[in-house]
Amino acid sequence: MIVVGQGKLPLQDFSEIIFHQQGVTLDKAALEEVEANYNFLKSFSSNKLIYGINTGFGPMAQYKISDDSLLQLQYNLIRSHSSGSGNLLPTHLVKALMVARLNSFIKARSGVPARVLELLTQLINNDVAPCVFEHGGVGASGDLVQLAHLGLALIGEGEVIYKNEVRPTTEVFAELNIAPLEIEGREGLAIINGTSAMTGIGMVNILRAQKLLSWSVLLSSMMNEIVEAYDDHYSYELNVVKLHPGQSKIGAQMRAILKDSKLIRSRSEHLYNPDNLNQEVFEDKVQEYYSLRCVTQILGPVYDTIHSAGVVLENEINSVNDNPVIDHINNNVFHGGNFHGDYVSLEMDKLKIAITKLSMLSERQLNYLLNQKLNQKFPPFVNLGVLGLNFGMQGVQFTAVSTVAENQTLSFPMYVHSIPNNNDNQDMVSMGCNAAIMTKKVIDNTFEVLTIQLMSILQAIDHMGCRDRLSTASAEIYDRVREIFPVFVEDAPQYKTQKNVREFLETATPFIAPITN
Template sequence: MVNLKLERETCKMISVDRKLTLSQFYEIIFNKQELEIEPDVLDTVEESHLFLRDFAQNKIIYGVNTGFGPMAQYRIRDEDRHQLQYNLIRSHAAGTGDLLPPIQVKAAMLTRLCNISKGKSGVHTSVINLLKELINREITPVIFAHGGVGASGDLVQLAHLALVLIGEGEVLFHGARRPTADVFAEQGLKPIEVVVREGLSLINGTSVMTGIGLVNYFYAKKLLAWSVWLSCAMNEIVKAHDDHYSITLNAVKLHRGQNEIAGRMRMHLEDSPLIKKREDDLYSGNNQEEIFKDKVQEYYSLRCVPQILGPVLETIEQVGRVLEDELNSVSDNPIISVEDKNVYHGGNFHGDYISLEMDKLKLAITRLTMLSERQLNYLMNTKINEILPPFVNMGKLGFNFGMQGAQFTATSTTAENQTLSTSMYVHSIPNNNDNQDIVSMGTNAAVLANKVLLNSFEVLAIQMISIAQAVDILSYQNFVSSKTKAVYDEVRRIVPAFSDDRPLYPVIQKVKEFLMR
């Protein structure tokens, strides 16, 4: 099995005194580790709330006694302040398109909880407590993919989250889409208390793009690990030489990612009898023929894996660092400082950091998918590999078709990834009466990156099945490395070797799920 080597930590508390680590985030989101709130977090949030409530008297503070966006020049009367927050939430719950998957919404909720737990937003403690309950009980607000422009944060998507927190809107619970009020009644949950600026604090931030981005990050790590596995298995199938992933060759390039990928390949292939030593094969002096029967050098998709996946690895790591920082940041506006006895207005809600990283991530993963597609083509094309029947067909040639149909899907999906990799970061469209005159499009960038990642699992699943077929055709089951054999056995339990034609879509989906788990 591919191991992400995530450090398992006990994720029982969120503290404003330390970061929530990526490993802790993974445990809560993917492994359903329960979340608790330390008492000092609630104390900090309460102190911030009480300070803002008192400080706001006789002062002009955005979103407390003013309108929003370009209407901030309008004063809000004291008696209307409470209703103002409800108006903001309800008016901005205007998303459309597909629903965000529950795992993305849960990630967004955890990110929002981390942000406002720092005590810089002035919210009532009921917000912290209710978010914790929704996360632990797997109650996820209905949030739509379309709506966010990524400055003033994820306004529309977060408004749908806030709508649920005030007891309205809809949620997904036990696989069903239901009215929030009904689920709250069953679960004994109460809506939040809106007192000063809870509406604005909830919708003003980068939590949705960051939450989706974090889910993307973990998927990307899995894809990279599988890409290394597939590349190693490919090298075994063709009995490649070992020098292209050697220490000596890769050490003269100073890129850490390249050297780490080469190291992973050496570890994977260390016990493979199929890999050849160049000094035994081509340096022996016995090769006197005019046309060499063995390839002097392998194709790029086999020989240049460290150079191709090295920058992918480094990109994923950089994405993780930025996301972890954003997860533990405060993306609200304005910022409440109890320490300074002041309120600061600015633009911490701007999603440029996330938007740029999501664009970089989808470029890197699209490149990874292109590598997979080219390796798959090498398996399919008997004129190139010279050792396998066309389309790794285990049946009667001409009568049966092997993986021919599945290759179309892999090629088509790779092409879609290439198109989806167009940048959102440089695609700002001014809106909000030109108040938001340059925006990040970070939410769109995260959603599109997620599509690229899910597509990539499909391409790699098709390659995985094809590799299993190739291993059987060549009778290499007992000759591949131990790491190749362990995964091969698992894949064969999902999809046994086949020679007769049959619909492949069910097994492609099952192998995709295996790769994503």
């Protein structure tokens, strides 16, 4: 069980909940603070005008709500904003959204009773995912529409996904003996007024981006092996003099992967030889193409971007992103804009640009591998059959190129795409949830591109017959993937194999040795 409420929720604990089915339990002391915060608000608001408790919302805040309509106001807010459209979010992203909202509530600044947190915990631990749609919130005043669909399920309405079926919430709650939320205060506004959708999705994006980067380092290393590249471009000495931490870390990872490769060559042994001076034209390229030689310089910024985005997202998921902020310590209520998602939106844009660049590197390495005029080593499209009659990896290259092109278009930033709405009350918005969902799409696409690259590398290894000269790390990946993707000579449909290899990339842990430099 992961305890929520004992300090910060780190990225690793979040990962355990989302990807490894770890349950959630709530810290008792933190719950007591939540209840104290709720009781303070009840007392404090009895004779004061406080936004969202006895006023309308947004541009309607100038209208006072009568005492006998206060609770109906909260239900109206949830129901009216349950207006999402498009595809349903996958269940693991809905769980991420709920974990993010739960972790904000447990900071005891939202004025909600402890039973709201307990109900969220029940849904998380029972794998009940409210039906939440991709399209809706503009990312300021929070992810209003996405979180309204969460609120709809919490009050026992709408639909949820349970055991891969979309079912009425009332049915599933009855089956699991879960009591819906009965609103008593500002729970409606508290549930929908935050950045938890973009943050939950963003945290998942960070974790998947980390995995993509690890695979890209490994595949780039394997590419250098099979073309028998020189070792100095990923050396410690070359990379340490460029003062960016990501570049040094990528170089260290490549050295760890390739340390026992029998294919990588030493420049001093092969080129720093006086006999070479007698040649007018060198048979070997003196330097490799950039997609092979500049891996540390290309993936280094990707590493640094993922790292910095992870810091920001971890800060956001551990923040109070409600409005107003209920402060029972200082006996006051503070109105502002902690629901604004600019931090997440900007980091998601940076992340998707970085991952798009990673996919471009993969595509260029793939092109080098499949174009015999460039590599002068392999048959066209690493075709192991009869040239002209068979096609090898020619067909799947189209898919990789098309997918990278989509990534490049999706990389236009959402952060600078604010559209005023809500009677111009929301005149500057973050579009943070859009940014996170588009980044997810770029990550999805990039797994597809790396899948095709990996399949092509394996075909090249079999053409060379060099499995026994690969590094230990590369040979291990070769063996594991060949179990689901046997070597082929005759042409056959590859789409099912691509799906299996992609699932392997999504779920397996790539070999990356500990970084010592």
